Amino acid sequence: xxxxxxxxxxxxxxxxxxxxxxxxxxxxxxxxxxxxxxxxxxxxxxxxxxxxxxxxxxxxxxxxxxxxxxxxxxxxxxxxxxxxxxxxxxxxxxxxxxxxxxxxxxxxxxxxxxxxxxxxxxxxxxxxxxxxxxxxxxxxxxxxxxxxxxxxxxxxxxxxxxxxxxxxxxxxxxxxxxxxxxxxxxxxxxxxxxxxxxxxxxxxxxxxxxxxxxxxxxxxxxxxxxxxxxxxxxxxxxxxxxxxxxxxxxxxxxxxxxxxxxxxxxxxxxxxxxxxxxxxxxxxxxxxxxxxxxxxxxxxxxxxxxxxxxxxxxxxxxxxxxxxxxxxxxxxxxxxxxxxxxxxxxxxxxxxxxxxxxxxxxxxxxxxxxxxxxxxxxxxxxxxxxxxxxxxxxxxxxxxxxxxxxxxxxxxxxxxxxxxxxxxxxxxxxxxxxxx
Numbered sequence: 001x002x003x004x005x006x007x008x009x010x011x012x013x014x015x016x017x018x019x020x021x022x023x024x025x026x027x028x029x030x031x032x033x034x035x036x037x038x039x040x041x042x043x044x045x046x047x048x049x050x051x052x053x054x055x056x057x058x059x060x061x062x063x064x065x066x067x068x069x070x071x072x073x074x075x076x077x078x079x080x081x082x083x084x085x086x087x088x089x090x091x092x093x094x095x096x097x098x099x100x101x102x103x104x105x106x107x108x109x110x111x112x113x114x115x116x117x118x119x120x121x122x123x124x125x126x127x128x129x130x131x132x133x134x135x136x137x138x139x140x141x142x143x144x145x146x147x148x149x150x151x152x153x154x155x156x157x158x159x160x161x162x163x164x165x166x167x168x169x170x171x172x173x174x175x176x177x178x179x180x181x182x183x184x185x186x187x188x189x190x191x192x193x194x195x196x197x198x199x200x201x202x203x204x205x206x207x208x209x210x211x212x213x214x215x216x217x218x219x220x221x222x223x224x225x226x227x228x229x230x231x232x233x234x235x236x237x238x239x240x241x242x243x244x245x246x247x248x249x250x251x252x253x254x255x256x257x258x259x260x261x262x263x264x265x266x267x268x269x270x271x272x273x274x275x276x277x278x279x280x281x282x283x284x285x286x287x288x289x290x291x292x293x294x295x296x297x298x299x300x301x302x303x304x305x306x307x308x309x310x311x312x313x314x315x316x317x318x319x320x321x322x323x324x325x326x327x328x329x330x331x332x333x334x335x336x337x338x339x340x341x342x343x344x345x346x347x348x349x350x351x352x353x354x355x356x357x358x359x360x361x362x363x364x365x366x367x368x369x370x371x372x373x374x375x376x377x378x379x380x381x382x383x384x385x386x387x388x389x390x391x392x393x394x395x396x397x398x399x400x401x402x403x404x405x406x407x408x409x410x411x412x413x414x415x416x417x418x419x420x421x422x423x424x425x426x427x428x429x430x431x432x433x434x435x436x
Contacts, residue, residue, distance in 0.1 A: 021306075025151040026163045028209045032100070032144050033167025035202020039107045039137040041175040042114075042195055043067050043130045049180065050188045051126075054119040064127065067134045072389055074138040078381035079236045081142045094211030096150065099143035101206040106136025108199040115192035140202070145384065146377035149368045150212035161364035162306030165357065166299050173295060174198060239375035240382070246372065250431055254370065257424040258383055259390045261363055264326050264418030265356055266391025268411060275332070275407050280340035289345055294353040301357025308358070309365045315429035318366055321359025322425045326418025328352045332411040363387075 021027075043064075051061050081099050085091075089098035110133035117126050148160050175195060182191035244251045276290065308317040331348040338344050367387070371379040394417075401410045 021159055021163065021303075023156070023159075025148075025209075026156070026159050028151075028205060029148055029160050029163040030167040031201055031205040032147070032209075033164035034171040035100075035104055035107075035167075035199060035205065036137070036141055036144055036164070037168035037171030038175050038195060038198055038202075039111070039133050041172055042111060042179065042192070043134050043137075046175055046179050047114075047130060050183070051119050053183075053188065056119055056123065060123065064130060067127075067130050070131070070134040070138045071141070072385055074142055075378070075381040075385045077139070078142045078378040079239065081139060082146065082239070082375060082377035083234070093206070096143050096147040097206050097209065097211050100140055100147065101203065103136045103140025103143060104199055104202045104206060107133050107140065108196050108203070110136060111192050111196035111199070115189045115196060141384075142377045142381050145380045147209075147212060149371055149376050149380060150373055156310065159306035159310060161368075162302040162357075162361045164364075165302040165360060169295055169298055171198075173292075236378075239372075239378035242372050242375060243370070243379055243382075247370075253424070253431075254428065255386060257421070257428055258367070258386050260417075260424065261322065261359075261421045262325075262387055263391050263394065263421065264329060264414050265352075265359075266388065267394050267417055268329055268332070268414035271402060271407075271410060275336070276345070278407070279336065281342075281345060285342065285345065289342075289349055293346065294349045297350050297353035298357040301354040301359075302361045303357075304354075305358035305361030306365075309362055314362060314366045314369065315425070315432065317358065317362035319422065319425045319429065321355065321362045322418065322421040324351075324355030325359045326415050326422060328355050329411045329415035329418070333408050333415075336407045336411065 044067075047064060048061050051064070085095065086098045086102055089101065092098070093101060110129045113129040113132070114126060117129065119126055144164075148164065151160070179191045179195055182194055247254055272290070276285070305317055305321065308320070328348075328351045331351055335341070335344050335348050367380060367383045370383065401413060
């Protein structure tokens, strides 16, 4: 039996639901979300712009995309973050805070190194520094996810994830538009120095927040009487076997549900900007409506999703989010037929980002309820990796579909891909009600 009943639906009043956002752990997640989101673009699109600005070839720039593999394979070292103590730091700060701080220091160091390098002279060192940032960032993600899950009850996880998403998205604005603005008016070195300084937001938060009471206390990889094999069984094998023991034969269906829930939005996401440009919208239109306006719509969706989880439990918002994410792809079909109408663009982006924010908040709350606090970091890393890998793999074929047919066919295909998530969300709800 899971340690948390993911199907529970405590009946909170709307006033009580809103008050959750004033809780200290929820507020802390905003700042930790900012620390998690800041490095992401700095080793992807922002770094690509910097390299391109210095005349680095497109093939070389493309190779830097491999840096992002660290975010998809973080489950490989999550047992270490879950179980291994950092000398001195873990004693002073606790398991979760010490690993968050270590990741944040690694990010700041990597960004500082990048700020001091010239792409034309130190391209290999830049690649290594970017890898340090990405590895430290994904390590920080593991620790923050565990901290979030262990800091509040499952019915509050929607609000926790919404606060996290707010901070994360704000950091994407800083690392995207903000860093480009600084590079334009000052220099790329100044831009990356400022980004390194902004990591103080996460560092200070890690130092002042309280370590969760439910964090794993089995931190030592080897005691005097334990062998390395015994530690491996406890830290690596036990988290996975625990999940299958608790969920039984339903475990495979849960993993399938996790794998398909975000297929629709991840698959279509890579074609969004080319679609807008081909339709005739300007880059300014895309920046102002797609990025800035879309940012607020995503935050609104996340906030509302968190409220719904508190008010009604996780399952109803989960099903609602799955339906909204799939159906909003049909608005892109309509936009493709109508043409470059700015109001239709606003309506489409509003619906798409609102549904994505709501669905993501509910889904993170659901995944949080699946974990066992003895193996929080490892199990959540497994879920989050599985959540994105199928969509990323299939999105590579999106351009093939568009070239072979049309945008209308592609977005219809993306909408149909959301149907399994809807059906499985209903199935999961019914199963959880039966075993409650």
